[in-house]
Amino acid sequence: MKTLLKWLRQYFDFNWKVEELTEILTMAGLEVEGVEGAFELPETVVVGRIEKRENHPDADKLSVCSVEIGAEQPLQIVCGAPNSDPGLKVPVALPGTELPTGLKIKRAKLRGVESEGMMCSAAELGAGEDESGLLELGQDAVVGQAATAWLSSDTVVDWEITPNRPDWLSHFGIAREIAALARKPEELRYPEVDSGAPSESDVREWASVEVLDQSLCPRYTARVLTDVKIAESPRWLRDSLTAVGVRPVNNVVDVTNYVMLECGQPLHAFDYHKLTEGKVIVRRAEEGEKMMTLDGGEHTLTPEQLVIADARKAVALAGVMGGANTEISEETETVLLESAAFNPGNVRATARKLGLHSESSYRFERGVDWEMVEYASRRAAFLLQQTAGARLIEGCLDFYPTPWRADLVPCRLSRINQLLGIDITVEQAREYFRCLGLDIWEQSETALTVRIPSFRLDLQREADLIEEVARMYGLDNIPAKRPASIVGGGLKDDAGRELEEARKALLGLGLSETMTYSTISVEEGARAVDGGDEERLVKLANPISAEAACMRPSMWTGLLRTAAVNSARGNLDLGVFEIGRVVVSDPALPEERYQAGLLLSGRVHPERYGEERERQYDFFDLKGILEDFCEALLLPPPECRPCEDGKFVEGERAEMLIQGRRAAVFGRVHADHCRGMRLHYPLYAALFELDSALSLERRQKVFRPLPQYPATARDISMVVPASITHRQIVETVQETDSQWLEQIALFDLYEDAENLGKDRRSLAYSLVYRHSGRTLTDEEANQEHERIKSHLQSRLAVDFR
Amino acid sequence: MDSLVTQFEEARRQALESLRQAEDRQAVENVRIHYLGRKGVVPNLFREMGKVSPEERPLVGKTANQTKNEIQAAVDEAFNRLAEKEEPDAGVDVTMPARRHPLGTKHPISQVMDDAVDIFRRMGFIVADGPDLETEYHNFDALNTPADHPSRDVQDTFYLPDGRLLRTQTSPVQIRVMEQQPPPVRIVCPGRCFRRDTPDATHSMNFHQIEGLYVDRQVSLADLKAALTMFAHELLGEDVKVRFRPHFFPFTEPSLEYDFSCIMCGGRGCRVCKNSGWLEISGAGMVDPAVFQAVGYDSEEWSGYAFGMGVERIAMIRYAVSDIRLLYENDLRFLKQF
Numbered sequence A: 001m002k003t004l005l006k007w008l009r010q011y012f013d014f015n016w017k018v019e020e021l022t023e024i025l026t027m028a029g030l031e032v033e034g035v036e037g038a039f040e041l042p043e044t045v046v047v048g049r050i051e052k053r054e055n056h057p058d059a060d061k062l063s064v065c066s067v068e069i070g071a072e073q074p075l076q077i078v079c080g081a082p083n084s085d086p087g088l089k090v091p092v093a094l095p096g097t098e099l100p101t102g103l104k105i106k107r108a109k110l111r112g113v114e115s116e117g118m119m120c121s122a123a124e125l126g127a128g129e130d131e132s133g134l135l136e137l138g139q140d141a142v143v144g145q146a147a148t149a150w151l152s153s154d155t156v157v158d159w160e161i162t163p164n165r166p167d168w169l170s171h172f173g174i175a176r177e178i179a180a181l182a183r184k185p186e187e188l189r190y191p192e193v194d195s196g197a198p199s200e201s202d203v204r205e206w207a208s209v210e211v212l213d214q215s216l217c218p219r220y221t222a223r224v225l226t227d228v229k230i231a232e233s234p235r236w237l238r239d240s241l242t243a244v245g246v247r248p249v250n251n252v253v254d255v256t257n258y259v260m261l262e263c264g265q266p267l268h269a270f271d272y273h274k275l276t277e278g279k280v281i282v283r284r285a286e287e288g289e290k291m292m293t294l295d296g297g298e299h300t301l302t303p304e305q306l307v308i309a310d311a312r313k314a315v316a317l318a319g320v321m322g323g324a325n326t327e328i329s330e331e332t333e334t335v336l337l338e339s340a341a342f343n344p345g346n347v348r349a350t351a352r353k354l355g356l357h358s359e360s361s362y363r364f365e366r367g368v369d370w371e372m373v374e375y376a377s378r379r380a381a382f383l384l385q386q387t388a389g390a391r392l393i394e395g396c397l398d399f400y401p402t403p404w405r406a407d408l409v410p411c412r413l414s415r416i417n418q419l420l421g422i423d424i425t426v427e428q429a430r431e432y433f434r435c436l437g438l439d440i441w442e443q444s445e446t447a448l449t450v451r452i453p454s455f456r457l458d459l460q461r462e463a464d465l466i467e468e469v470a471r472m473y474g475l476d477n478i479p480a481k482r483p484a485s486i487v488g489g490g491l492k493d494d495a496g497r498e499l500e501e502a503r504k505a506l507l508g509l510g511l512s513e514t515m516t517y518s519t520i521s522v523e524e525g526a527r528a529v530d531g532g533d534e535e536r537l538v539k540l541a542n543p544i545s546a547e548a549a550c551m552r553p554s555m556w557t558g559l560l561r562t563a564a565v566n567s568a569r570g571n572l573d574l575g576v577f578e579i580g581r582v583v584v585s586d587p588a589l590p591e592e593r594y595q596a597g598l599l600l601s602g603r604v605h606p607e608r609y610g611e612e613r614e615r616q617y618d619f620f621d622l623k624g625i626l627e628d629f630c631e632a633l634l635l636p637p638p639e640c641r642p643c644e645d646g647k648f649v650e651g652e653r654a655e656m657l658i659q660g661r662r663a664a665v666f667g668r669v670h671a672d673h674c675r676g677m678r679l680h681y682p683l684y685a686a687l688f689e690l691d692s693a694l695s696l697e698r699r700q701k702v703f704r705p706l707p708q709y710p711a712t713a714r715d716i717s718m719v720v721p722a723s724i725t726h727r728q729i730v731e732t733v734q735e736t737d738s739q740w741l742e743q744i745a746l747f748d749l750y751e752d753a754e755n756l757g758k759d760r761r762s763l764a765y766s767l768v769y770r771h772s773g774r775t776l777t778d779e780e781a782n783q784e785h786e787r788i789k790s791h792l793q794s795r796l797a798v799d800f801r
Numbered sequence B: 001m002d003s004l005v006t007q008f009e010e011a012r013r014q015a016l017e018s019l020r021q022a023e024d025r026q027a028v029e030n031v032r033i034h035y036l037g038r039k040g041v042v043p044n045l046f047r048e049m050g051k052v053s054p055e056e057r058p059l060v061g062k063t064a065n066q067t068k069n070e071i072q073a074a075v076d077e078a079f080n081r082l083a084e085k086e087e088p089d090a091g092v093d094v095t096m097p098a099r100r101h102p103l104g105t106k107h108p109i110s111q112v113m114d115d116a117v118d119i120f121r122r123m124g125f126i127v128a129d130g131p132d133l134e135t136e137y138h139n140f141d142a143l144n145t146p147a148d149h150p151s152r153d154v155q156d157t158f159y160l161p162d163g164r165l166l167r168t169q170t171s172p173v174q175i176r177v178m179e180q181q182p183p184p185v186r187i188v189c190p191g192r193c194f195r196r197d198t199p200d201a202t203h204s205m206n207f208h209q210i211e212g213l214y215v216d217r218q219v220s221l222a223d224l225k226a227a228l229t230m231f232a233h234e235l236l237g238e239d240v241k242v243r244f245r246p247h248f249f250p251f252t253e254p255s256l257e258y259d260f261s262c263i264m265c266g267g268r269g270c271r272v273c274k275n276s277g278w279l280e281i282s283g284a285g286m287v288d289p290a291v292f293q294a295v296g297y298d299s300e301e302w303s304g305y306a307f308g309m310g311v312e313r314i315a316m317i318r319y320a321v322s323d324i325r326l327l328y329e330n331d332l333r334f335l336k337q338f
Ligand SMILES: [Zn+2]
Pocket: B262, B263, B264, B265, B266, B267, B268, B269, B270, B271, B272, B273, B274, B275, B277, B278
């Protein structure tokens, strides 16, 4: 909502500078979106009125003026401007002033004549380009006051209006708020109305109004004006509209727009002679009824939409836009002026359905002041008489069967003070309400009952009135009070901590955190979801684009998107993860669950040099990170086995089980999923089920006494068929139930097709033995070691070396 | 055959002599293995001890242990002696790149979220969580947002075919918590939200919010101001000023918006704050009685405040990130800066 400051001042005088005004209103909930054309002058530039002008005795181009500035004596000022006519009000810079342009004003003699200041042009004040003559301030400027206020009246402020305050959608409404905040509501001036000389005939002889659906149109007024001369509007009217961004059309249309911007009441002018039988019928449209609006749009209507019709046809979409068939034109001589109130929800539905949004619909959607309907019509009639030479037909057709009734809302002082944390008296509260135009219906020592005016549709409950007190008291003046008590418990679970732990663990393992969108394409979803089953995806009913049409069923898509973006930009060394929610539609699974996605690719340590720099991530780096992750989360030890998941390359894919439950799948990403990526290195990815893992019982940390006797180690070196896994070997060793075997660790792997054969490999293990109560002798260690070796040999096809 | 005692003493003498002559680490290590290794001279002599008569055993045992300990001490000393002798100019170029084990970097959104949650935890808030897929009831109705409110429009909200929606705010968690437990309540709910915005520099289909709710006897707007002021000071420093302006939200009354003084320019006005000196952070207010009614709290006995804040907005201010899309693009060169 744009307002011209000069226009606001018609209803209320305020001396605030632009910054003061915007600050005060911002802090009252009326936020500023922008300011145009504001500037500021020193206080010593005042409004002066030229009383007398005489020629300079010694210079042809100079004159000597006597200028009234509200002081005891007028000033004598020498001036060279061509327009220094007596009666003119101009800005006068007093001696001692430094203008924004840097010019310093001094008392001085000009060609022998004393000059006590300077009258200024716009350019001299830095207020514009114009240097052809003195800046004319207009006759309403008050002599002696600082000129800034009168100059800045061309300033336009754009306000952001919250939906609960339709009463701010007009100049008068905002002036009313300013008056309230200035605590001077009694100085508010209503727009001028005067019906002029009564006409011979009565409006009822000209027109009729019939409203068939009162719920959609609680009030409808019509006036008729004759002898209209369509022309360009006068300068002041055009300038006012242009300043706030409305294009002038002709005097009739401009007046309706002006009054809407002034009073907040949308008006519509019909060409009276195009209305069949002078009838106005407010009714629901017929199914399939057609209408062309002013903007040239053709619409097919339904009974949900309200129209204004004459005896034959629809002539306007109620509250939204007029029809082309009754539009004001050059030939219009008689005007029927509509001012009405329509149902907000219905106007909104119509505007949306037809994609027609206008200044009128905007205001009707938020609700207009029923009591303003007739006044605004009277105001427009007055202006039409002035600007279009119109004659007003006596009377007003006013359909208003159920007049507006003020609500009475009680408000307790104790509740005000408790909820706001302040301590005010009933008298203070009463004063706030008075300033806001809320009458007090009843008052006791502890409570007030307030009569809500018709322009404050938002005030319905005690809480709403308390908000008004907070605004008037000033949120800034409410003290900040430190929390008094700590509320414990209630919720058992502090939901955020475990996820934080998980994130910290992965960061500690050197992976960086990413965040990708929760919404992905259906195609991506189908590739990410287990079994590729599209039915398991949760799709949006109203997606914005195909790329964001369903919820991610796993972190897979995000990981691949991250790989794609980075590989395309040459970031080839990746170690990243994302923790977030995934969504599937599957009766066996929770709909939403937390998952961690891990992605590794490229070099492990690109920041190092030499051989260390060249080492690339492989399957076992990923496996290691997953195991460390489990360890960090105090999960029971995980186990890995091959899996069948087609997202990964066969032979380099596995699932990780914790206590028999699948906690993760991971491996080398299958080329089918890397199409279009500029990859130099293989991608390794893992999907880790956080929710299910975190629901397991965690390992308790309990101290085990440190060993007191030394351990002794023996090695086994063997050649085995490649089909025998590391795990089989370890498990076979463990089958011996050795009481002394403390640890078994692989320390060497040797694969050599030429010497060992293609499907054989050499493995070397170190076995550590320890007795908890004494030192083991060599003999004992040797015997135990041999026992284990022979067990191995009996179970597996191993050759010791 | 020499007595075992003599053999131990001889082994000691020879070992100490060899160590004296050893001129490098390898030589010392060879001596150690020769005498102390698993199949070395001293362990072999230990194995002989089984044959010694019981009367001699204490003396032999003592000599054996002394020998082993003295050789071990001489080996340690030889290593130290060699270490001292090593020439200083044979050292390393200390300016060479280090062998680092870099930590990963936390996403800026997480950093802000974790920091914010930490601050509120210290004020006694605990973290609550709710689903991304919400009912219209929890997201709108219970929050006093009527059916014809513009924010419920399909233009602005993602709906599912079953009529549910992707939550547009974290506020429904308030409702879920209040439905489950009687007052008092003091929670924060960090989480992901969704709006049907076309992505641009300041809009994203996904974003994060942190919601706060405190319901107790006698909670006032003064408490809310204190909590948010404390939050601003903890998060961005004591110099940050907080400003509260009246505003409108359906689920709070009074409603307000709060601004932080611009951390870029200290409130003097700059490009980031559009010369206003203030950065709009988000909304807050006293819980509307209609919301209490929806969850069955008695608004005469209890009062409360609620606030919400956009995490991306704070992250963008804190780290001077100008385009929200950078946060979801995951370019490693971006992520590594945090
Ligand atoms: Zn700034």
